[in-house]
Amino acid sequence: MRLLLLSNSTNAGEQYLEYPKKYIADFLQKSNVTEVVFIPFAAVTFSYDEYESKVQERFAEFNVTVKSIHKAADPLQAINNAQAIVTGGGNTFHLLKNLQDLNLVEAIRDKVLNGTPYVGWSAGSNIAAPTICTTNDMPIVQPQSFNALNLIPFQINPHYLDAHPEHHAGETREQRLLEYIEANKNMYVTGLREGCMFLVENKSISLVGSRTLRLFKYGQEIKELEATDDFGFLLK
Numbered sequence: 001m002r003l004l005l006l007s008n009s010t011n012a013g014e015q016y017l018e019y020p021k022k023y024i025a026d027f028l029q030k031s032n033v034t035e036v037v038f039i040p041f042a043a044v045t046f047s048y049d050e051y052e053s054k055v056q057e058r059f060a061e062f063n064v065t066v067k068s069i070h071k072a073a074d075p076l077q078a079i080n081n082a083q084a085i086v087t088g089g090g091n092t093f094h095l096l097k098n099l100q101d102l103n104l105v106e107a108i109r110d111k112v113l114n115g116t117p118y119v120g121w122s123a124g125s126n127i128a129a130p131t132i133c134t135t136n137d138m139p140i141v142q143p144q145s146f147n148a149l150n151l152i153p154f155q156i157n158p159h160y161l162d163a164h165p166e167h168h169a170g171e172t173r174e175q176r177l178l179e180y181i182e183a184n185k186n187m188y189v190t191g192l193r194e195g196c197m198f199l200v201e202n203k204s205i206s207l208v209g210s211r212t213l214r215l216f217k218y219g220q221e222i223k224e225l226e227a228t229d230d231f232g233f234l235l236k
Helices: 021-029 047-061 075-079 092-101 106-113 173-185
Strands: 002-006 035-039 065-068 085-087 117-119 155-158 189-192 197-199 204-208 213-216 222-226
Touching: 002 021, 021 047, 021 117, 021 197, 035 047, 047 065, 075 106, 085 106, 092 106, 155 173, 173 189, 173 213, 189 197
Parallel strands: 002 117, 035 065, 035 085, 085 117, 155 189
Antiparallel strands: 002 197, 189 213, 197 204, 213 222
């Protein structure tokens, strides 16, 4: 299994997919991928055509063709024939509902577990986890369940922030994730800060990026882990 799970697509002040393009290119080229099936269903306020075009513009820089699944006559066949699967960010609930409605969740899971490379950012990384319960998004639609691709045995919280804005009386991101582990005591949650990503190669996992990762687990102190740390425990 090969996964590249990005916290975000774009760092502040940069062009779309600028910071991760080298990592995506290297990841896909390692498997000799020349064409990807793109899943745009997290888009809500702009069209799937626009999303496909936006991703294609960047992927063209490393000679990879992007074909969005929303144009496929047979979405299931498109997944089964995919050289690689790429899922963009946006609203996680909207993404998962569309995948469930098209009966694609198990097909994607089986395809990736059998070696097809998978790239996701933001919502596309969220759905690699067992559930989407640690997304930051608003439930603007109701999926059949919160169960996602379950490619990894831990949860991701992309775009993780430590900040608590002045005069803001609501819960911080940390408090929300503490609520999650209180209700899900056996689950690890990774606070994946922007500019960082997980690289999973078969049974190994590493953190890529210059920022630390926040690790949450019930009954344990919150930890800050660096790219040089061993993350193998997350896959057990």
